[in-house]
Amino acid sequence: MRAYLSVFRMRLKMELQYRGAMIGGIVCQMFFGIVLVALYHALYESKAQAMPIEQVSTYVWLQQAFFRMMVATDPDLNDKIKNGSISYDLCRPVNMYTFYYIRVAAQKLMGSLMRGIPMMIVAFLLPKGWGITLPSSGGGLMSGLIALSLGLICMCALENITIAFTMRTLDPRGMQSLLNLLMVTLSGNLLPLTLFPDSWQKVITMLPYAQLLDAPIRLYSGEYMVSEAPLILLRQSGWAAVLILIGVGLWEMNRKKMIIQGG
Numbered sequence: 107m108r109a110y111l112s113v114f115r116m117r118l119k120m121e122l123q124y125r126g127a128m129i130g131g132i133v134c135q136m137f138f139g140i141v142l143v144a145l146y147h148a149l150y151e152s153k154a155q156a157m158p159i160e161q162v163s164t165y166v167w168l169q170q171a172f173f174r175m176m177v178a179t180d181p182d183l184n185d186k187i188k189n190g191s192i193s194y195d196l197c198r199p200v201n202m203y204t205f206y207y208i209r210v211a212a213q214k215l216m217g218s219l220m221r222g223i224p225m226m227i228v229a230f231l232l233p234k235g236w237g238i239t240l241p242s243s244g245g246g247l248m249s250g251l252i253a254l255s256l257g258l259i260c261m262c263a264l265e266n267i268t269i270a271f272t273m274r275t276l277d278p279r280g281m282q283s284l285l286n287l288l289m290v291t292l293s294g295n296l297l298p299l300t301l302f303p304d305s306w307q308k309v310i311t312m313l314p315y316a317q318l319l320d321a322p323i324r325l326y327s328g329e330y331m332v333s334e335a336p337l338i339l340l341r342q343s344g345w346a347a348v349l350i351l352i353g354v355g356l357w358e359m360n361r362k363k364m365i366i367q368g369g
Contacts, residue, residue, distance in 0.1 A: 242328025263349035
């Protein structure tokens with residue numbers, strides 16, 4: 107356990123070095139956040155929607171604030187797979203799946219905090235209907251934070267499944283492109299899931315992608331009642347367990363039949 111904690115701390119410190127990228131990311135996500143909110147204002151002026159514009163604005167800003175959690179990958183591992191240096195990691199006295207799971211978790215966590223906290227502070231200062239509203243209740247805030255943590259666990263598990271396929275194909279672009287397309291569409295990043303037809307939501311809210319950010323945001327905003335939180339958290343925990351088991355199985359299969367590339 108001490109080895110994994112050391113890996114986690116070192117990865118956190120490494121992410122802190124990229125302050126320029128953090129500032130650039132904040133400016134970029136702030137720009138896209140304002141553009142998206144402006145588009146929804148134009149939509150609401152032409153046709154009223156069931157969901158209040160304040161909740162839509164909050165949904166957009168929280169998605170933008172934690173966008174880094176969804177897109178961050180481990181380029182070092184991809185390079186190791188391509189050039190064959192992953193063979194050195196096989197000599198480490200640690201579980202490879204857990205080792206890289208901890209790395210990507212630290213990367214996503216620190217990247218999200220470095221960008222998300224400043225963005226949320228600025229978004230709280232924006233006029234009503236353009237920024238973030240306060241949480242629906244204290245219980246909604248706490249359950250939203252717990253759900254966000256479970257969403258991070260699911261996201262890291264999905265990332266490791268992608269890496270498992272990369273070990274077989276040697277090219278991360280195919281699976282990562284597919285994963286990113288599904289995440290952007292079914293997590294609510296392209297369009298808040300609350301604006302989808304009710305018949306669609308019965309299906310897409312049960313998928314693992316909706317557990318990443320949609321569920322935490324709905325708990326925060328009050329779209330999901332606090333009384334529904336135990337069921338939602340149980341669903342997230344179930345998906346986290348399933349995704350981790352799938353990833354562990356794939357990594358174990360790759361370890362037994364791994365072909366080292368490179369010279």
